[in-house]
Amino acid sequence: MLNIFALSPSDIQHKIARHRAMAIAQLRSKSSLKVRTERYNAQMAKARFFEAMLAGGAK
Template structure:
């Protein structure tokens, strides 16, 4: 049985870190406050979901 490389804990950690970086970049973007907050929250939600998936492995 082959393992999905996307389920590699190291890869999940890297993707979560990338989403955290995107979240911080969203806060600094040249957009309205509501758009920046929406993008930040979406990226942080993805990062948290990836971390939860990593813990479940």
């Protein structure tokens, strides 16, 4: 398993972009509104986690 704390800044930026794209895709899926919102929020939480990593963690 890859250690997420050993990623380079460019790798983290790619992960952020991927999670944001997946979040948008979840909104467009053919599921109920509740399911789409839950999946969107889960992907955005992951994107925000990586953004915090890139910014230097919690301050």
